[in-house]
Amino acid sequence: TADEVLRRVIQKHKASLKRRFENISEGIIKSGAETLLNKIYTELYITEGESEGVNKEHEVWQVESASRAQTTEDTPINCNDIFKPLLGQEKNIRTVMTKGVAGIGKTVSVQKFILDWIDGVANQNVDFMFPLPFRELNLVRSDQYSLHKLLLAFHPELMELKDGDEYRDCQVVFIFDGLDESRLPLNFQQNIISDLKQTSSVDVLMTSLIQGSLLHSAHIWITSRPAAASQIPAQCIDQVTEVRGFNDPQKEEYFRKRISDESQTSRIISHIKASRSLHIMCHIPVFCWIAATVLQQMLDKTKDIPKTLTEMFIHFLLIQTRRKDQKYQSGTETDEEKLLKSQKEMLLKLGELAFNNLENGNLMFYEEDLKECGIDVSEASVYSGMCTEIFKEESVFHQRKVYCFVHLSIQEFLAAVFVFHSYVTENFEALKSLLSEEHKPSHFVSSLQSVMGLQSQDHLHVLLKSAVDKALKSRNGHLDLFLRFLMGISLKSNQTLLKGLLNHKHSSSKSVKETCQYIKKLNSEDLSPERCINLFHCLFEMNDYSKHKEIQKYLESPKNIKQKLSPAHCSALAHILLMSEEVLDEFDLKKYNTSDEGRRRLLPALRCYSKGR
Known part of the structure; x- marks a missing residue:
């Protein structure tokens, strides 16, 4: 009977999703590196609504404000309850938008939501959950589908359902994860469709589902980084939630679950608490993982524990590249220099990819993006194998590959390394996009060429000032963290740590002083408080x-x-x-x-x- 077919399809669908979602790879996507999600899952801080002004600022600022904004007035929400009205609410919630910065735990929340449904823990009134991440939808954006055909392409176990009419009588949840990764032209003014069997482009299907003209009875959950959320008109969203990552107790719980040695965990927590900048960043689960990776390696070996973001990321880079190359396991300075030298070409290509895509906010890369930076796909698999915890490769839709940095901050760090390397090797062409309007590219390049022609090593301030000017013009602060890293790398001590990658010794103390003076003299009436405070972070990175x-x-x-x-x-x-x-x-x-x-x-x-x- 039709009911038996439906029951059988639902069982197959749940089994397929269980295989796909029961494991988690923290920062890494490779076989053998997975852990059962339920074993290490730490409840995240999710609230109704959003922090005031959260759309307008770079993600680091949203984390810093969220770290201060956890007051008793917040209403924490369990991820399983996002479609349930809050106490006192009577509205029907069809479409939920969950915002949160990169690495804060949106995708993990989706994974937990699906697993708890499969395991019978929550949402047992739901018949089907269809996760359709935007990174996978991008791969079929030029094709034509009916809704059922699109679902079949991603979930072949639905084959026994003939044409999708069954969905009308079922409780269905569509999960569109990662709106910020979408390359679909989501035009809500265009023609919409209401017929389940009608064939149209993927973006028309998406907008019709979100608006409710197609399968109005379905629930829709969209996740997004805040800056991209405005692509969906407010009138299409019934409830907005915000993932704020870990509050302080959850942060400590994360470290205790991840590290079995109790005394080591306590020392790591103490060190992070002592550095407010690191403490704030640890609201992001991915940053907790980076900090744990670095501090576990370093606490017993050296007194020079990283105190700034730049130092933390340089050590993270060294640890990850050393892990992939057994020849340099001793960790001595000479070995680290040889190690970076051996992987220099790869890291600089990744840096170029990072920098080129920073401006337009690309987090996901496809084959064509890699080719632009001279990386072919077979190389990318090797890169991903050697630096899995920096750059990762995922198989999505029909085993097509997508690539990304494991976190936006790693992309920003490698972009800064690439820019600094371009400066010391006189690769002026690569620096052009960074220039502020005050510096005409031709004038800037000729002035830079003239000082480099004199073999002077201390005109770095020309580039640093230009980077400051460019970052200050950003409305959402998308270059804030990149600027912090660039300032940090200009310190001689950090260049020493990166020896092998930055071969040219660069005595930059005069430029650092001059840049610090320039920052301290800036007093523009137009500067937002957040831009100003980021400049103080930059001064810290330069030890001022x-x-x-x-x-x-x-x-x-x-x-x-x-x-x-x-x-x-x-x-x-x-x-x-x-x-x-x-x-x-x-x-x-x-x-x-x-x-x-x-x-x-x-x-x-x-x-x-x-x-x-």
Whole structure:
């Protein structure tokens, strides 16, 4: 009978999804590296609604604000309950948008949601769950399908269902994971379809499903990085949730689950707590994994534990490349130099791929993207095999390959390495896209060529200032973290760690000082508080704490309360308060002798206070 066929198909469908989703590969996609998801799953912090202004800023800022924004007023939601109205709500929730930064745990939440349904833990009223990640839909974007034919292409176990009419009488959930990775032209003004059997392009199917003209009874769950979420009109979304990653107890739980040695775990947690910058970044589960990888290796071997983001990522790069090459296991400086030299060509090609795609926000790469950087597909498999935890290859739709960096921050780090290498090797062409409008490319290149022609090694400030100008013009801060890394790599100590990859010794102390001075003099009325505070992060990466010291002096001396604070000082003050472990009761903006612009720059610090005025 039709009912028996349906039951049989549902069982096959669940078995197929179980095979696909029961394992998790943390940062890695390779056979043998998987762990059962249920064994290490740490509950994530998911809330209804979103942080104010969360769409407008670079993801690092969203993490920093989220780390301060977990108040008692938040309503945490279990990922299994996203379609259930909250207490006091009466609306029917058909379409949910879940936002969250890269690596924060959106895909893992989807995986857990599907597994709990298969295992009978939750959502037992649902007959079918159809995960259709955008990275896979991209591969069929130029083809024509009916809804049932599209589902068959991704879920062949549905073959016994004739034409998809059965879906009308079933409770169906469609999960569109990774809207930020979509290359479909999602046009909600275009023709939509309502007939299940009608053939159309994939993007028309998507928009018709999301709008509800096609299979209105279905539930839709879309996940996205915040900057891409606006592709879906607000009127199509019934509920917005936000994944904020780990709160502080969940962060510690993650380290205790991941590392079996209890004393080592405690030392790692203590070290991370002592560095506010690392502590904030550990709200991202993927960053927890990077920090655990580095600190596990380093705590027993050296006193020079990474304190800045740049140091952390350089050590992560060294550990991952060393793991792939048994010849350099001893970890001595000479061996590390030889190691980086042996993999230099590969890492620089990855750096070029990272940099070229940073501007337009591409996280997923296909064959054509790799070819543009001189990487052929057979090479990419080798790269992925050698550096699985930096760059990964996935088989999606009919075993087609897609590639990505395991986290956006790794893409930004390698992009900065590539830019610095391009500067020291006089590859001016590669630097052109980084230039701010004030520097005409021809003028910049000729001035750079003239100083390089003189064999001077200390005109790096020309490039660094240009990178600062370019980053400050970004509305959503998409170059903020890249800029932090570029400033960090300009330090001689970090270049020494990267010896072998950056062969040309570059004495940059004069340029570093000049760039620090340039940053400290910037006082643009148009600068957002977040852009200003990122500049202070950049100063930290270059070991310049002078503005902090001035502010601390000011705060510690009540008799100086009448001294007027410049807007730059206000940014530094906001930053000190943000990075402080203390959460205070009240913050009175009127107390400070500063301009309206200065008070505007103090606004981010309100995140640290229960009351602000």
